[in-house]
Amino acid sequence: MRILIDIGHPAHVHYFRNYYFKMLSRGHEILITSRDKEVCFALLNAYQIPFISRGSGKNSTIGKLFYMFHADWMLLNHARKFKPDVFLSFASPYAAQVSFLLKKPHIALDDTEHAKTSRSMYIPFTQTVITPNCYINDLGKKQLRMPFYAEFAYLHRAVFTPDEVYARKLLGLNDDEKFVLFRFISWNAAHDRGHSGIPDEMKMPLIKSFLNKGYKAFISSEAQLSDEFEPYKLKISPENIHHIIAAAECFVGESGTMSNEACILGTPAFLFNSLDAGVFRDEVKRGLLFHYKQPDDIINVIHDNIENADFWKNYRASVEKLHSEMIDVTDFLINYTENLSK
Secondary structure: OEEEEEEOOHHHHHHHHHHHHHHHHOOOEEEEEEOOOOOHHHHHHHOOOOOEEOOOOOOOHHHHHHHHHHHHHHHHHHHHHHOOOEEEEEOOHHHHHHHHHOOOOEEEEOOOOOOHHHHHHHHHHOOEEEEEOOOOOOOHHHEEEEOOOOOHHHHOOOOOOOOHHHHHHHHOOOOOOOEEEEEEOOOOOHHHOOOOOOOHHHHHHHHHHHHOOOOEEEEEEOOOOOHHHHHHEOOOOHHHHHHHHHHOOEEEEOOHHHHHHHHHHOOOEEEEOOOOOHHHHHHHHHOOEEEEOOOOOOHHHHHHHHOOHHHHHHHHHHHHHHHHHOOOHHHHHHHHHHHHOO
16 A cells, blocks of 8 residues: 655654554555654654655645645655555545545544634545544544544554653753753644734743742743743753653643643643634543633642642542543554545
8 A cells, every 4th residue: 555644743743653553564665754843854754754844834824726736746756656556534624625636535533623714625525534532623524423533543652662861861851850841833723823822921920939939941942032941941852852741740831742742642732722623622621731811810720730739649640541542543544544445
């Protein structure tokens, strides 16, 4: 079987990397195309996954339109040479549109309800859209709901074991030193338009609230930060980030993906953004995620939780329950795509 996988975001590398290696071991052929966004290329290189670049994309509306034609044309040319039997992506309009032109099925993962524009450009050309059970929108007959979060494709306990000793070594911390991981995003993505996270004037007071209590602070940032944040910048290879998340006392930030990762890894996640998603609602209901759309007076709330023994007892029980109910996404995708050819 020949499979073309299109990557548009660093998270997508993680979604499909285990699938990539397992499918190769089963005798299938795979072509990876990738957008040059943040650390996509660094991750693909770190995992020694060959890929073809489809460029860096654009931020303006006009730029995005022209980029779509460019990406479609590039994917079409490579797909004609590769002759894929199926296209696989996380809601890629480019993979969907090219699959339609070549009369091949496109299978998409999706968990991002607010990405309305993207859905309108990929769903008409897609055979199946696989979403979490908790996905808010009804996508019609093409939708296949399953018990998973996308992050279980690489953080399910069958495929990943966090190493907190290794994480502390990377950060230069002793065993008794606690730290908090912060994540700030750029808000440049099309589906982020009109939404926001932590106001700039709140970021440093939030960080200092932890420093004043003896925690170390590390920042992962997609956005350009001012010099005052430089001492706290996380300086690791991107493929090690999940060990860091697992070892952190808590996660505080604007990234939905990273907050989901924290919940799965048993690290309390305090998410600040104006977005809504079925996964967020499910995590909040389970007591794993604390989602604030208006980050007012939240510093004391965070500290009151993570310094409470009963909070930790309940949190760990909720994490175990989550893992007992979720599938190994990679194995599911392998079975699903292989059955397409039967």
